[in-house]
Amino acid sequence: MDKDVDELEMPDERGRPARADARRNVDALLRAAMDVFAELGVDAPMRTIAARAGVGVGTLYRHFPQRSDLIKAIIRREVDGCVEAAATLVATREPGEALASWMQRLADFVATKRGLGPALHSGDPAYQALPDYVHGQLTPALRSLLDAAASAGSIRADVDAGELLFAGLRLAMPASEGDTGQARRMIALLVDGLRYGADAPDKAKPR
Amino acid sequence: MDKDVDELEMPDERGRPARADARRNVDALLRAAMDVFAELGVDAPMRTIAARAGVGVGTLYRHFPQRSDLIKAIIRREVDGCVEAAATLVATREPGEALASWMQRLADFVATKRGLGPALHSGDPAYQALPDYVHGQLTPALRSLLDAAASAGSIRADVDAGELLFAGLRLAMPASEGDTGQARRMIALLVDGLRYGADAPDKAKPR
DNA sequence: CCAAAAGCGGAACCCTCGTCCATTTGTCGC
DNA sequence: GCGACAAATGGACGAGGGTTCCGCTTTTGG
Known part of the structure; x- marks a missing residue:
């Protein structure tokens, strides 16, 4: 349950090591999405996932442009x-x-x-x-x-x-x-x- | 193409023979739905189907409450x-x-x-x-x-x-x-x- | 400590759904 | 024919989800 979601390095295509808060948010989004998908199916509202992760929808779309x-x-x-x-x-x-x-x-x-x-x-x-x-x-x-x-x-x-x-x-x-x-x-x-x-x-x- | 869609008697559960315009509209809706589904898939907007049939969405929902x-x-x-x-x-x-x-x-x-x-x-x-x-x-x-x-x-x-x-x-x-x-x-x-x-x-x- | 860059968040816009009801239309008895 | 009543119509409306956009905040490197 508290196991890390791994693969969070995200060095970004162009060299940079990616910001700390961004990695944290991606992690939170993946966890939230797993929960919400399991509960409501893969058509669950994007808003719900963002809310569950404690971020705004903008952040969600930034990291995952497509569902x-x-x-x-x-x-x-x-x-x-x-x-x-x-x-x-x-x-x-x-x-x-x-x-x-x-x-x-x-x-x-x-x-x-x-x-x-x-x-x-x-x-x-x-x-x-x-x-x-x-x-x-x-x-x-x-x-x-x-x-x-x-x-x-x-x-x-x-x-x-x-x-x-x-x-x-x-x-x-x-x-x-x-x-x-x-x-x-x-x-x-x-x-x-x-x-x-x-x-x-x-x-x-x-x- | 111009073949009738049959099964349009629709005597209604309680005796009455159903109105003529209603039968006509159901017919038109079924034809339109066939076209639109074939074109856009079964998730096509209900409005599109109603428009194609030349009726309002209210009529569509009256005859087919569920998609x-x-x-x-x-x-x-x-x-x-x-x-x-x-x-x-x-x-x-x-x-x-x-x-x-x-x-x-x-x-x-x-x-x-x-x-x-x-x-x-x-x-x-x-x-x-x-x-x-x-x-x-x-x-x-x-x-x-x-x-x-x-x-x-x-x-x-x-x-x-x-x-x-x-x-x-x-x-x-x-x-x-x-x-x-x-x-x-x-x-x-x-x-x-x-x-x-x-x-x-x-x-x-x-x- | 500062400034630039990266990231954040949520309001705003658009689209679709499904409901509701004032108006129109068909049907039937006279 | 004709009127009255019920059935049927159609589109305006409120709710809610998808996606974008941009002013504000946080991080990072010097």
Whole structure:
């Protein structure tokens, strides 16, 4: 709860080390935004977030010109965590198993952040930066898992990482508040689809 | 283009046959809403729709108190079409094939209506009536297909119709404007997941 | 301690929503 | 036809959120 939000150096593009009060405010804004988003969803009024952080709306817009900038800052660590998890899994687990585990982790990430899923897929241009970032980071991570599993013959080889990521993100959006079970089952079903036409190391049965 | 929007009798809950101008305005509003939604998405300003229909906003709100009422009226026929398609398919095609075809039809329906997908899954209480209606109509339709396929042994028997419908609707949301290919592939993958644990290709085998 | 630069805050403006009600219009009995 | 009544209309209005702008405050470096 009192853990620091890290990444607050903000050296600014042009050399300067950034002012102390500015760093403090950015920190307060990120904390406030996390709370408010969790409470009211990602469409919560900007005023509310600024007020919760104890700053004026001007300050909020100064640091986060777009609502998506704020969301992006908040989810960056989560996404980075997924990327690291992929590296760990691919190195330590059986390829098909690693893929399945990672997809479940992805589901947990999306399902946990209330309103994030809809925002990611709204198609609203204001949020375009979000899917761009998430896909840019996660597609290579998933591709490494997918390639490993395909090479091992655990799954079919005709599936694109970007598309599968998309599908996973879609399925992970919870049906209702806090329902992770359904999302997990549907993602497991999708992964079974990957296995369906596999060459197979131990159970071969192509079409 | 000049085809009638049907279902304009509107006998009103209590007997009366409804006034002529009211029917005309409802018709105009539905046409306008279809246009405007297609152009600007389902979040388009209500004023725009009213203006396009040549009526005041008061009239719009009178006939459609909630934005979702308007959307619901527009998609009702699509949904009904899907329900009928399920009945036809289950009667004329091999069960597994019927299921796969219907899921694709579902995808086409969702992908075609710009902004509908996000609205369905936004979680916004204002739109709650939409998923309620869609699920209420389509779940039984899908269940009939699912039961037929499971009885035939084409697919595993442990999947809930409501959950699969949810998954299909999620996956059908297009990645980008007019991209139905990706959605179709991912839904095909999901259906393959249903086949993965199947007992047999053509003999019944309830667990 | 001082001055310049960076940051702050919130009033102001614009846009949209959804309501409300005075006016208009359709319908039905005569 | 015609009048009276109810239904329907449409736009003005108040509430509230988004974003900008600019005078004031704080920090920082010398």
